[in-house]
Amino acid sequence: MNRGEFIAHATIIGAGAAVFQDKMILTGTKKQSPKARLAFIGVGMRGSGLLKEAVSQGHSDIVAISDINEIAINNAKQIIKDAGSGEPDYYLKENDFERIVTRDDVDAVIIATPWEWHLPMSLASLKAGKYTGCEVMAGLTVPQIWELVNLQEKTGTPYMMMENVCYRRDVMAVLNMARKHLFGDITYTECGYQHDLREVLFNDGQHMTGHGVEFGEKGINEAKWRTPHYVTNNGDMYPTHGVGPVSNMLNITRGNQFAQLVSMASPAIGLHQYIVENGGASHPNAKVKFKCGDVVTSLIKCVNGEVIKMTFDTCSPRPYSLGFRIQGSDGIWTEDTNGIYLQKHSPRAHQYEPAEKYFSEYDHPYWKKYGAKAESSGHGGMDYFIVREFVDCVINRKPFLMDVYDAAMWSVLRPLSERSIAKGSQPVLVPDFTRGKWKGRTPVFGLQDDFSI
Amino acid sequence: MNRGEFIAHATIIGAGAAVFQDKMILTGTKKQSPKARLAFIGVGMRGSGLLKEAVSQGHSDIVAISDINEIAINNAKQIIKDAGSGEPDYYLKENDFERIVTRDDVDAVIIATPWEWHLPMSLASLKAGKYTGCEVMAGLTVPQIWELVNLQEKTGTPYMMMENVCYRRDVMAVLNMARKHLFGDITYTECGYQHDLREVLFNDGQHMTGHGVEFGEKGINEAKWRTPHYVTNNGDMYPTHGVGPVSNMLNITRGNQFAQLVSMASPAIGLHQYIVENGGASHPNAKVKFKCGDVVTSLIKCVNGEVIKMTFDTCSPRPYSLGFRIQGSDGIWTEDTNGIYLQKHSPRAHQYEPAEKYFSEYDHPYWKKYGAKAESSGHGGMDYFIVREFVDCVINRKPFLMDVYDAAMWSVLRPLSERSIAKGSQPVLVPDFTRGKWKGRTPVFGLQDDFSI
Structure with missing residues (x-):
């Protein structure tokens, strides 16, 4: 299924919409685009680490980066510059995430913000039909977590909590x-x-x-x-x-x-x-x-x-x-x-x-093959694998394993x-x-x- | 307080009696007899280890040993023989403990029997006014343990659970x-x-x-x-x-x-x-x-x-x-x-x-002084100290620390x-x-x- 087919199957509804007319269909077949087009919401201590991984692994194009903290944005710019990657759009306002998740050129969203923001940002991303990777935890209350599960089931959009350990x-x-x-x-x-x-x-x-x-x-x-x-x-x-x-x-x-x-x-x-x-x-x-x-x-x-x-x-x-x-x-x-x-x-x-x-x-076979490469990356290599797995699923339209x-x-x-x-x-x-x-x-x-x- | 005074203070009641007219008075002053006169109830795996300690430390006379298992009794006899200690009386019947605890020449009783027997034997020993050392645990039910506490409080007779760790x-x-x-x-x-x-x-x-x-x-x-x-x-x-x-x-x-x-x-x-x-x-x-x-x-x-x-x-x-x-x-x-x-x-x-x-x-000062000696004894030395502390309290009519x-x-x-x-x-x-x-x-x-x- 190429991206055109994917959009035809899944009627993407913008943030705030309450009705979902179809579920995202996952086929596991190769996506036409060879790269995952990623948006990062939150590039502080944690998000910048994931960004570095995504950039250095070479399977992703970073199309949007958002943070309310200018220092974090500047740090992200440096990461992009150091890698010689294409220039993403940068967003600095608190609610910019709503605009980012609805961008047509975003395949997947990675959320690494303070805990309170995980749920609203994940909901917005799922509603927009974007593969969603969110830092731990998924939500802070029982009703919040039900809301996430219910929305994920309605949209069929893959959601993964980035539990790197x-x-x-x-x-x-x-x-x-x-x-x-x-x-x-x-x-x-x-x-x-x-x-x-x-x-x-x-x-x-x-x-x-x-x-x-x-x-x-x-x-x-x-x-x-x-x-x-x-x-x-x-x-x-x-x-x-x-x-x-x-x-x-x-x-x-x-x-x-x-x-x-x-x-x-x-x-x-x-x-x-x-x-x-x-x-x-x-x-x-x-x-x-x-x-x-x-x-x-x-x-x-x-x-x-x-x-x-x-x-x-x-x-x-x-x-x-x-x-x-x-x-x-x-x-x-x-x-x-x-x-x-x-x-x-x-x-x-x-x-x-x-x-x-x-x-x-x-x-594990992953570590046998890529251990040497991974160990130089974030958190002793865990981040290497979780980002690669995430991007793999995005590119190949596969469901997440977690x-x-x-x-x-x-x-x-x-x-x-x-x-x-x-x-x-x-x-x-x-x-x-x-x-x-x-x-x-x-x-x-x-x-x-x-x-x- | 010598043993005569002790008996004068504490009206010793035999097993089964329900009224206690006076409490054992503990003064911490030196007892006349230089040795503790001990009775062992139960000399299986655990009791025989404690017996060995008591015998080898030289502060005790073993006056009675009881076990329903002949092998255990024979093993105890060997321990006594090896040490060249005075010959205790041996008891083989299940209820012999009731006779042992009332013997006038017994200062203290050490109980190392199956769990179910700890309570009845401890009660009998306390009723008889004997310093009582019992293997873990003190009792198996909440009412049992209350019974033990109540009796100990009534008699004032020191009770110690031999928690060697x-x-x-x-x-x-x-x-x-x-x-x-x-x-x-x-x-x-x-x-x-x-x-x-x-x-x-x-x-x-x-x-x-x-x-x-x-x-x-x-x-x-x-x-x-x-x-x-x-x-x-x-x-x-x-x-x-x-x-x-x-x-x-x-x-x-x-x-x-x-x-x-x-x-x-x-x-x-x-x-x-x-x-x-x-x-x-x-x-x-x-x-x-x-x-x-x-x-x-x-x-x-x-x-x-x-x-x-x-x-x-x-x-x-x-x-x-x-x-x-x-x-x-x-x-x-x-x-x-x-x-x-x-x-x-x-x-x-x-x-x-x-x-x-x-x-x-x-x-600990104990270990500094006696560590070398203790380490050759049971359970890496713990048994050395618990037996010595027990016997020390018996000889000097002191309350137990536990x-x-x-x-x-x-x-x-x-x-x-x-x-x-x-x-x-x-x-x-x-x-x-x-x-x-x-x-x-x-x-x-x-x-x-x-x-x-």
């Missing part, structure tokens, strides 16, 4: 091993986002990290938009980097599903202490009462019985770790020990082997954890955003040997 | 560090009992481990008495090795208290699979439906806000680890990384240092986790066995520089 080399190797049943039946997993963000959550309005204790209006970058959530919310604010990879291993939305969740929060001490120690007890922000517990722990029960323990820990002094553990009836991977033990393979009972041995043996249901299930854990904590750690049921389709869907992520581009 | 070298060093506020305000901890017990949970009725898939009546040792619990119960069956040490660091029963708990269980796969793989699918035990999830995870909220994540994992192939983590507002210890990071001390931000560095620096309230709080997590799981992971309130006394009690465990014996 699913492409981490060890994670893909372990997924590979899990599919070969090397861990046996998986019973229990651990994951999380354990990343001391305090130097990012505060700054002086000029330096991005390491200076000052301002946030919100007086902060820049993440201190500006991320930190206020810690004042108003108490829950796992950032579940997807941990639970995404684990969900692929547990076949969530594809033969399995989350059933219920319970969360518990520790006291909120870290951010206040950081302000006092770095800005003084008399700094106005020392009066701010942060609501989010320093460590939020959630237990998720799956329909097939497995339990996931998920941690959100961003305000404590600790080395970075997503804390993966995969426990099955035949073996275990524990990230923090860097060890794998498989009872039918490991030479010594009750003793880990270096995980690296298995990571090499079960290295789709709106994955995005919905992973993202909804945030508002549900807040709800459980607010109710004194009562268990809460997880909505089934697939409406039962998880029973018939089969795994697709990570089963490919190579890209088509 | 509290004496582990690294655990005592970390407790030391926690008390020096090196981790800052502790917000979150992890602990558990992660020990692949499958080869212990099944045997052939002859070899203790590694042969056969029998349990219950056809098994011996732990396969005989421990495994049936996995058929009837679903919960954290063995919480104290993890939560005991962490409770000392969080000052549970002494300024802090557990408030509520929620538990979630994975599917029960490991034991069935073990039977099928080692005994064949047609073995009668392959039909047994095990109830206890392979991995049971509990979240415990403390009155002061801290959260404890506790894991029970004994049916999965995995290397042993109690999985300790102590996270505070100034740093972290993670057992599985063998690392400590303290933001005010560690040279490199976001990077662990080898924990050993701090373990040496903050080594007392009935600690025993009660740690043990009750078992029935509460079962209750939470049975209710679909509803949070359950933890009874305050101190009846508010936790507010006025101050920490005592691990504050001593040396023993008095």
Whole structure:
């Protein structure tokens, strides 16, 4: 199907329209244009990294770039200039995204904006019939996420949440091993986002990290938009980097599903202490009462019985770790020990082997082929693969391997954890955003040997 | 106070009596007899280890030994013979413990029997006014544990649950560090009992481990008495090795208290699979439906806000680890990384240092003085210290440092986790066995520089 046919099939409705007359038809056949024509909405810390990937991989033309921050726009211009790419149009106004997504020369939109903007921008992009890639999370509330799923189903336009950790080399190797049943039946997993963000959550309005204790209006970058959530919310604010990879291993939305969740929060001490120690007890922000517990722990029960323990820990002094553990009836991977033990393979009972041995043996074909190239790119190579996969699907009009249901299930854990904590750690049921389709869907992520581009 | 005075103060009532006319008075003054006169009830795998310690340390006379298993009795006789100790009386009948605890020449009783017997034997010993040391757990149900606490309060007789991991070298060093506020305000901890017990949970009725898939009546040792619990119960069956040490660091029963708990269980796969793989699918035990999830995870909220994540994992192939983590507002210890990071001390931000560095620096005085001697004893030295502390308190008529309230709080997590799981992971309130006394009690465990014996 070439682009002309595609437009004939899918009646594209502009942002704000409520009626969809046809669904986008995905054929998987090669698109005429050899390149994906991309629009970037948001090119801050995160978006500029994805932009660099897209530009350097050479399968994309960047036709539009939007950010309300001039520094970000100038940085993006430099990226484009350094790459010698064709000149995109630049947009600086908050609502410019509505104009961008309706441009006829845009095939796909990549959204990397503050959390609150993910939903409205994704909705606009889907309504405009554009392949949509959105940074984590898909939405912040249960109704928001239903709105996204409903619209995606109505339009049939592919939506992907850009959960890059699913492409981490060890994670893909372990997924590979899990599919070969090397861990046996998986019973229990651990994951999380354990990343001391305090130097990012505060700054002086000029330096991005390491200076000052301002946030919100007086902060820049993440201190500006991320930190206020810690004042108003108490829950796992950032579940997807941990639970995404684990969900692929547990076949969530594809033969399995989350059933219920319970969360518990520790006291909120870290951010206040950081302000006092770095800005003084008399700094106005020392009066701010942060609501989010320093460590939020959630237990998720799956329909097939497995339990996931998920941690959100961003305000404590600790080395970075997503804390993966995969426990099955035949073996275990524990990230923090860097060890794998498989009872039918490991030479010594009750003793880990270096995980690296298995990571090499079960290295994913993507990493085997492109690992050297990828490792020089963003986030240790994960960004290389997620951008390439995204662009591959856009060019070849294929559905995404991680789709709106994955995005919905992973993202909804945030508002549900807040709800459980607010109710004194009562268990809460997880909505089934697939409406039962998880029973018939089969795994697709990570089963490919190579890209088509 | 010599023994004569002690008896004059405390009207000792035999087993079964319901009225207590006076409480045991503890003065901490030196007892006349230079040795503790001990009775051992249960000298199987665990009790014989404690017996060896008591005998080899030389501060005890063993006056009575009881076990219903002749092999265990013969083994105990050998221990006594090897040590050249005075000959104790041996008892072989199930109810002999009632006669033993009332013997006038017994100062203290150590109970190391199957779980079900801990409560009745402890009650009998307390009623008889004997210093009582009982293996974990103190009781299996909430009413049982109340019965123990009530009786201990009525009699005033010291009771100690022999939670030996509290004496582990690294655990005592970390407790030391926690008390020096090196981790800052502790917000979150992890602990558990992660020990692949499958080869212990099944045997052939002859070899203790590694042969056969029998349990219950056809098994011996732990396969005989421990495994049936996995058929009837679903919960954290063995919480104290993890939560005991962490409770000392969080000052549970002494300024802090557990408030509520929620538990979630994975599917029960490991034991069935073990039977099928080692005994064949047609073995009668392959039909047994095990109830206890392979991995049971509990979240415990403390009155002061801290959260404890506790894991029970004994049916999965995995290397042993109690999985300790102590996270505070100034740093972290993670057992599985063998690392400590303290933001005010560690040279490199976001990077662990080898924990050993701090373990040496903050080594507990007990371990500094007696480490070399202890390490050759049971369980890496923990048993050396717990037996010595126990005997020290007996000889010098001192209260135990871990007392009935600690025993009660740690043990009750078992029935509460079962209750939470049975209710679909509803949070359950933890009874305050101190009846508010936790507010006025101050920490005592691990504050001593040396023993008095």
